[in-house]
Amino acid sequence: MTRCPEREKVQLLLDGDLSAAEAHAFRVHLEGCDACGAEARAYSFLFGTLGALRVQDPGPVFTERILDRVLPSRLRRRIVTAVGWAYTAVSAISTYLFVSWIARAETHVWLAGRLGQAYLSVVQAGLFVVHSLMFSWLRLLHGWEVAGAMMERLAPLVRALALPLSQPAIASVLVSATLACAAVFWWMRPRRGAPGEVRHVALLGF
Structure with a gap:
């Protein structure tokens, strides 16, 4: 059977989505089109049967179950409420047990022993x-005593070395020798010479 191009208007007619002129023209078309007429009668029978059925009321319990699954916030709110009540109950029981335990005479004796x-x-x-600090302080004092004893033993050597330096002649000789050594080292520094010039041989390997 060839599909009628006007067949799409069957549901529009039954749903009331066609204008008055379009509905009148399509009804005229139904009288001459067997395919559209059969489909219109089938839809009319289906809609009539469904409309005659009694609507079942699932009740508020079913509605709440659906909302709990569709809206997670409702479920979370219920969980939070349940946890809050459980926490309150546990806190109350714990407080009662603690007060009952602390009021006993044996508890006072036990607490006194623990505090002692x-x-x-x-x-x-x-x-x-305190003992550790005192021991450290004594060790420090002992260290200073050892250092003082070493200084006392080294004092004669220091005085013996300082005695020649107190003589002006010896001091001037030492200063002159130091300056001469510095001049020799400065002369022995590495430097670039003119082309063909024979460089001096440095004693320090420069």
Whole structure:
């Protein structure tokens, strides 16, 4: 069977999307077109059957389940609320148990013993620090004493070396020798000579 080009207007007619003139013209077309008429009758029967069915109400529970799956924020809000209530309950129970435990006489004795041990540990740690500082200070003093003893032993040698330098003649000779050595080293420095000039042979290997 050849497909009618006007067949697309069947649903438009049933949905009421055609204007009055277009609807009248298409109804006239249905009277002469078997294909469009059969499809229009089939759709009319289908729509009538569906319209006669009773709509089932799923109830609010089903709606809430659908919304929880579609909207994650609702589910998160419920989880946060549940966690908050659980935290509140656990906090209340923990507080009650702690108050009950702290009110017992045995707890006071146990706490006193623990506090005494802690105080003793703190005192021992403080004494250890003080002893360590005193020991370090004594070692430092001992080091200064050793240095002083060495200086006392080296004092005669220092005086023996300083005695010749106190003589003007010896001091002038040492200064002159130092200047002469500096002049010799300056003369022995590496330098460029003129072409063909024989360079001096440096004693230091320059």
